[in-house]
Amino acid sequence: MSGVRRLGARWRRRRPLRTRLALAASAAVALVAVGVCAAAFIVIRYELLHQLDLSLTQSATRVIQENRGEGPQVVAGECRYLSAPACAQIVPADPAADPGEPYPLPVSPPVREVAAGKRAPYYSNVSRFGQPLRMLTTPFGDGRALQVALRADPVEKGVRQAAVLLAGVGGVGVLLAGLLGYAVSRAGLAPVARLTSTAERIAATRDPRHRIELPAGPPGRQDEVTRLAASFNTMLGELEQSVSSQRRLVADASHELRTPLTALRTNAELLARGDRLTPAQRERASAALGRGIREVTGLVNDLIELARDEEPLPLLEDVRIVEVAEHTVATARTHWPQTPFLLDVGAGAAQAVRPGVPARLARLLTNLLDNAAKFSPPGTPVEVTLSTYGSGGSAGGLELTVRDHGPGIPAADLPYVFDRFYRAEAARALPGSGLGLAMARQIARAHGAELTAGAAPGGGALFTLTFGPQEPARGGGR
Secondary structure, eight states: OHHHHHHHHHHHHHSOHHHHHHHHHHHHHHHHHHHHHHHHHHHHHHHHHHHHHHHHHHHHHHHHHHSTTOOSEEEEOOTTSTTSOOEEEEEESSGGGOOSSOOSSOOOHHHHHHHTTSSOOEEEEEEETTEEEEEEEEEOSSSEEEEEEEEOHHHHHHHHHHHHHHHHHHHHHHHHHHHHHHHHHHHHTHHHHHHHHHHHHHHHHOOTTOOOOOOSSOGGGOOHHHHHHHHHHHHHHHHHHHHHHHHHHHHHHHHHHHHHHHHHHHHHHHHHTGGGSOHHHHHHHHHHHHHHHHHHHHHHHHHHHHHOOSOOGGGOEEEEHHHHHHHHHHHHHHHOTTSOEEEEEOTTGGGOEEEEOHHHHHHHHHHHHHHHHHHSOTTOOEEEEEEEESSSGGGSEEEEEEEOOSSOOOTTTGGGTTSTTOOOGGGTTSSOOSOHHHHHHHHHHHTTEEEEEEEOTTSSEEEEEEEOSOOOOOSOOO
């Protein structure tokens, strides 16, 4: 039995889904058709026999009424003909009381038992005169039984005709079930077929721009297969966007790396001929080589940071944002000695805690402070403000702003300041790779915050880092 199940499972795996669905639908409809035909045959056969039995009962009642008080005898014996009345005979319980003439109908021991009152009336099928008969044996009274018989061949012929007709109807039903099952499976799996062909085309061409055509209709009344196709189209859109971003990142990274690598190679070749250089030239070449190495190292580190998406949950801990802000501001003062950094902490913000990775949050603020200092004229301050908003004090929303007094961000560049490798026209002459702000927004979103850029009142750029209300405390923490 297990071998049969394994063979069945192997056959199902090797058959296409359309074939299996068509067979399942056809089998279901065919079973219904065959069941209906079988039920109809049983009902027709029962009704025909029931009508014949009613005729026998009526004939028996008439014989009893017409021959009450008569002794054993043959009442009528011409039932061999279809137009003749029913054969009828009265049989005593004692065989010794039988009449001299033979009975036309068979007399068996059960007939004597009915005559003696030991058995209930019953119907039986017998054969006489070369024809099938339907016979009723019922009590006649005073130790006698009445046997009444009619020809049953018209009923049997009707039953056979009904069987042939219903078999033909059942066969046509099975054939139609097969055709309908195939049509249903073909129509029902058409979106799946389109989905499969699209997936195969994408696998062959590696082009995620292909989409599945969806049937027209209101979005809220689509069937499951159409919703699956729509979800697949959405996934293809995400894949296309991811592939485009990846290609753009590779192209931008290769473009950004080309210049520092060229400078590194030039300085390395220059130092290889150090015997022809003066000490001052060697020192300048060495310094340029060091700067180039640091620039490439920083760019590679930034790319690695950008490759990270979500923060692993085990690394998260409760972080006091004010401590991160104080640390990064202190570090920025050492890196940018000509730029004053002012930190203002509002009431309630000093105790604000958010889940996060301290090093990553520090990197976010460092990038914002470096960007602000880069565009600030010497001596103008960079203002850092940490405050809360909404109800709940330190448990409410938290907002950190970094404002400089530089030229600000042109309106044309504002939508692209967080794009990777994007650098405004005014920033092309300044050091950097254009990854700092992109990395800052990625870190912010990984921590459930939002980073936006805009124009500050009175001039300059304003970056706003917004944390939502504090969620219930997690397990662990600092």
